[in-house]
Amino acid sequence: MKRLIPFLLFLVLSISACAPASPATDTAELLQPTATLEEAQAASQSAVAPQETPLPVEINAPLIEAPGILNIEMLDEVFGWGVTEENIVRTNDGSMTWYDVTPAKLADAGYLVYPDFFDANHAWIQFPDMNKYPNGGKLYRTSDGGNTWESFTTPFSGGAIHFIDEQNGWVLADLGVGAGSMAVSVFKTGDGGATWQRVYTNDPNLEGAADTLPLGGIKNIILPLDLETAWVGGVVYASGETYLYRSDDGGKTWFNINLVLPEGSKDSELSVYGIRFTSTTDGLLAIRVAAETPQIIVYATHDGGTTWSQLPITFDGYGLLETPSASEMIFYTAGQFYVTKDAGMTIEQVTPDMKFGDTVIDMSFVNSQTGWLVTSDSTSDLSLYKTADGGVTWFPIIP
Secondary structure, three states: OOOOEOOOOOOOOOOOOOOOOOOOEEEOOOOOOOOOHHHHHHHHHOOOOOOOOOOOOOOOOOEOOOOOEEEEEEOOOOOEEEEEOOOEEEEOOOOOOOEEOOOOOOOOOHHHOEEEEOOOOOEEEEEEOOOOOOOOEEEEEEOOOOOOOEEEEEOOOOEEEEEOOOOOEEEEEEEEEEOOEEEEEEEEEOOOOOOOEEEEEOOOOOOOOOOOOOOEOEEEEEEEOOOOOEEEEEEEEEEOOOEEEEEOOOOOOOEEOOOOOOOOHHHOEEEEEEEEEOOOOOEEEEEEEEOOOOEEEEEEEOOOOOOOEEEEEEEEOOOEEEOOOOOOEEEEEOOEEEEEOOOOOOEEEEOOOOOOOOOEEEEEEOOOOOEEEEEEOOOOOEEEEEEOOOOOOOEEEEO
């Protein structure tokens, strides 16, 4: 499942020892006995793709043993993608087996790539050309699950990339950051990434620059809903201001979205932590409040984002947030999971049977029960864990 549209790729968050405040909190009962790896593998191998999800083309690629996954994006309980320091990898059995589907001419993956994993067959990988930064790069595209790739030269080096279907995509291209400001350009494609058109820039050094996306602030999120409507989010370093903008004319102009902020947050620095739409009208928005006790507050819309109302849910501390559906959210911080299945009306506190602490660097949940964690220890060794009971019990997949 697509997560609440992130955050800077592979950002290792500082996890604090704070627990979320909620209207109702229950402690999940530990399930015994803990599943063994053999049992998990047997269960996973017996899984089949959901009927509505067609099986992808066979993965005609070499197996990769124990890949050090930095970023994991599971699409459902069966199919998923991952990024390592050097490879693009895929699974078609719930993460038990991984295949190396790295494009042949992609020298390195890891922290430099900007991926968009659309479904089991379609994915795009943007890789910057540092000799042409920020105005050049290479985009790799697959439509058969990574068996084959096409490559295209791009007029941008990197940035947030998001496709709405197999042909139409948007990029919020990073043109450089300095003194709390960030120049960006918005590009669009209608041919699957083969060619791109710049529809907006706020870089004063470029012809046609505009200011409807202010230069000040850091922009790290773009979420297009269709060919005309898109959202851009980030952070502006001023108390009580949210960097949340919307375009309804294909990215040519943008306007600020004002939120009704809770008491006390107007004196804090606010950042758009993530945004996700589950339909053309229904969406979720997470805002991080950098107060003395950091918080994440969540808003919902039912009119396509024209108006937003705050949900009765607050996550305290720094951590990772997943939103598998309009009603499910999973937040991890300081060794605890906090799970809501009813859009924040109640929150269940889940204590895992393993002490992950602040080692978690990435997380992917496809529903409130099934999820994966990527951890990094003091020697930077990476491990992958899976849960099938909402975070109570975990078994290691890698190593």
